[in-house]
Amino acid sequence: MSRLAFSKPSKLKRVGSILPALFIAAIYMLLPTFGLRGFWLDVLTRVNIFLLITLSLDLYSGTTFYLNLGVPFTVGCAAYSLALLNRYLGVPVEYAILPSAAISLVLSLVIFLPSLRVRGAYFSIMSLLLPIVMAGIVTSQPFSLYLGGEGGITYSPLFFSYARGLPVKERAFFLQSTYFYISSIAAIIAFIVSYKVAYSDFGFMMRSVGQDELLAEASGVNTVRVKLVGFLISSSLASFAGSIYAAMRPPVTVDVFIPANTLVPPLTAVILGGMGTIVGPTIANYFILLVYEALWDVIGRWRVVLYMCLLIVLVLLRPQGIVYYLYTKLKRLVSSKIAELTAGV
Amino acid sequence: MVKLLVCDSVTKKFGGIVALDKVSLEVSKGELLGLIGPNGSGKTTLVNVISGVITPDEGRIVFEGKDITRLKPHRRVALGISRIFQGMRVYPYLPVYYNVSLSARSVYKDARLARAKTTWALTITRLLAEAGELPINLTPYKLRMVELARALVTGPKLVLLDEPFAGLSPSEIDEVIEIVKKLNENGLAFIIVEHKLRYLMKLVNRVVVLNEGKKIFEGKPDEAVSNEEVARVYLGVL
Structure with missing residues (x-):
């Protein structure tokens, strides 16, 4: 594994890398004002939300090596909680985002807590079963009567009431650009939080649990607390992703619980990007999801097959990922070029 | 006694x-x-x-x-009570500094104190020069020193x-x-x-x-x- 992946950059280096990142974020946020709209604005919104799921996976599974395949459970519970709060309690979507994320977080904690006692493949299998069981529950009687069955639950999307008075064309752009801004801000906050946590002392404790749990425990690390708090932070991201995804894209259907939809793309991004590096999976998230959309006509519904093939190849040939490795190489190349140029001046 | x-x-x-x-x-x-x-x-x-x-x-x-x-x-x-394990047991993908400092950070709430204790433990075990190295680059003797530093850093x-x-x-x-x-x-x-x-x-x-x-x-x-x-x-x- 790359040495750089787990060493804390110096203060000066951190400031140096924050400036370009801020510049890229600013340009990205201005895309709608540069004329981006329609299909691709919608795609970017979706990719932003997927980043939260990718980071959720990377922050917990990438550091502790407890591969949490139950992320769709957390995402799905948040989405259904939002829909149910709106339908049965009349809570407007705008106000249901945070409560639904909180409900999903509590549910995930209660359900996952016992499975944190088992390790390795056992934890992964247990976690994978949860969304599959939930998908069965949602579509079976009598629950389907309340949860909408295969068709799901529909409602007015986020800020629809504010846009109602606008002409149809303007309304679509208003909603699309608002969703893009909200999802972008959520993605930026999620990235900063994940990065800060992953490279903090606590983040390194999570890594110590992943690398040798017995050694960590015997060296003074409270491994139960580390796993629990790590899981809480990571699940918060997945819960929030589920809530805002549901708020922007009704109806909520059983699809959110299906691992092929909400687990395979983020998992591919995490492994392609380099587990536990945060930066690598972030870049990989945008890369694979945008490439997939661009190649929709070519690969179409073969997406999952392609992702799975990519995963197998990566796990066999380069389990430490590619994107973070290329990113650090590029960064070093740019730094040396800048140093050469400034030396000449 | x-x-x-x-x-x-x-x-x-x-x-x-x-x-x-x-x-x-x-x-x-x-x-x-x-x-x-x-x-x-x-x-x-x-x-x-x-x-x-x-x-x-x-x-x-x-x-x-x-x-x-x-x-x-x-x-x-x-x-x-601190210990070192039979065989060289370290975190393979964490630099020497973090191999030692994590134990200090677990015991001491004050981050500055934990840093000072880590520096002390690395000095005692003559590991300061290797603080940024990954364990894979160390000799068995240095690995043993990493284990000893980790055991000492918690003030046992x-x-x-x-x-x-x-x-x-x-x-x-x-x-x-x-x-x-x-x-x-x-x-x-x-x-x-x-x-x-x-x-x-x-x-x-x-x-x-x-x-x-x-x-x-x-x-x-x-x-x-x-x-x-x-x-x-x-x-x-x-």
């Missing part, structure tokens, strides 16, 4: 095998105790029981007057060393002995499990000999050498 650790009739069974059979021992403050015995005699099991990695089936472990028999390993570290009162000389050259063993002696002069107690008796007997004040989970001897190193049962167990190794 003031008793630091008391193991009272500790028994541990693994299925039908009795790894420890009513073993009792005491360690005083600032003592250097050697724990010896042939393979499978229960030395490492006893170290695991004292450090909390495994819980005994019967008996009590008392540290500074407090019953710690059911206490989790990380809580024992906070109380003042008792350190359990499980085969600290394994895989080291004679000159490296002398350096480890020098560090242990220096720390012991400052009041730190050690329980040392070791097969290289030539070095161990010169270092420790007292030895406990285990065989098939039972304590068969306790006394001064030179008495152990002349003890018939110990000699029989070691088949002339001494």
